[in-house]
Amino acid sequence: MGSGKGSGKGGADxxxxxxxxLPTLAVVPGELDLQALVREVAAxxxxxxxxxxxxxxxxxxxxxxxxxFLDYEAYEPLAVRTLGRIVDEARQAWPDTRVGLxxxxxxxxIGEASxxxxxxxxxxxxxxxxxxxxxxxxxxxxxIWKHEHFEGGDVWLExxxxxPDDESARQTAYRIAxx
Amino acid sequence: xxxxxxxxxxxxxxxxxxxxxxxVDEPATVQTVWRALVAETPALGDYERTMSVAVNADYSRMSxxxxxxxxxxxxxxxxGG
Numbered sequence: 001m002g003s004g005k006g007s008g009k010g011g012a013d014x015x016x017x018x019x020x021x022l023p024t025l026a027v028v029p030g031e032l033d034l035q036a037l038v039r040e041v042a043a044x045x046x047x048x049x050x051x052x053x054x055x056x057x058x059x060x061x062x063x064x065x066x067x068x069f070l071d072y073e074a075y076e077p078l079a080v081r082t083l084g085r086i087v088d089e090a091r092q093a094w095p096d097t098r099v100g101l102x103x104x105x106x107x108x109x110i111g112e113a114s115x116x117x118x119x120x121x122x123x124x125x126x127x128x129x130x131x132x133x134x135x136x137x138x139x140x141x142x143x144i145w146k147h148e149h150f151e152g153g154d155v156w157l158e159x160x161x162x163x164p165d166d167e168s169a170r171q172t173a174y175r176i177a178x179x
Numbered sequence: 180x181x182x183x184x185x186x187x188x189x190x191x192x193x194x195x196x197x198x199x200x201x202x203v204d205e206p207a208t209v210q211t212v213w214r215a216l217v218a219e220t221p222a223l224g225d226y227e228r229t230m231s232v233a234v235n236a237d238y239s240r241m242s243x244x245x246x247x248x249x250x251x252x253x254x255x256x257x258x259g260g
Contacts, residue, residue: 056260073188077236115260144259145188156189157258162231164238
């Protein structure tokens with residue numbers, strides 16, 4: 001991804017440098033654009049009745065620490081591939097949904113978006129479910145890491161052991177999505 | 180044969196580099212490459228039970244065979260989102 005140094009579409013999408021057009025899946029160092037992703041996902045099937053979106057922001061506190069900023073690292077080719085897997089899984093669970101997913105890398109300040117997810121469907125129930133499922137799976141299996149810089153130090157955050165074939169983790173995400 | 184090793188997050192910090200090139204004897208598995216790394220940097224060994232591995236940017240297993248020119252990645256527990 002990001003290899004084509006095209007002129008881009010300009011305007012709001014210009015921050016995604018290197019893309020000829022806005023992809024629905026991306027792991028990028030620049031600021032994320034929710035409106036652009038909503039437009040892109042919505043355009044793939046006009047006439048649907050619902051779009052649900054999720055925006056993950058850098059929080060100012062974590063486990064009792066006052067967070068200064070986060071620095072995200074990704075294994076980019078595998079991260080993009082894994083986002084694609086999550087979209088495929090969501091489509092299997094809710095066949096009428098389409099999901100777009102962008103994750104930012106590098107230094108991100110408090111209050112800025114680190115991840116945006118857009119799920120479209122004919123009806124709201126599946127849009128909400130697919131959106132929730134996608135963020136749960138991001139946290140389980142996408143090879144991205146937070147390096148937390150807080151007042152007094154820094155630490156690599158380590159969450160889930162990534163195993164896309166772990167069916168119990170997938171079921172957990174599905175249950176949360178349908179709760 | 181020659182393999183490229185990719186390390187991320189704390190594994191990268193521990194090893195002092197995110198990309199290493201290593202020669203390993205054939206036949207080799209991901210486990211062979213990992214053992215060579217731990218011999219160089221014993222602190223990495225703590226991650227053996229919690230990390231994931233990838234070969235050529237696709238999730239894989241420690242028992243998977245590795246070929247000349249492959250990129251083998253070791254991934255600590257993830258924390259995206």
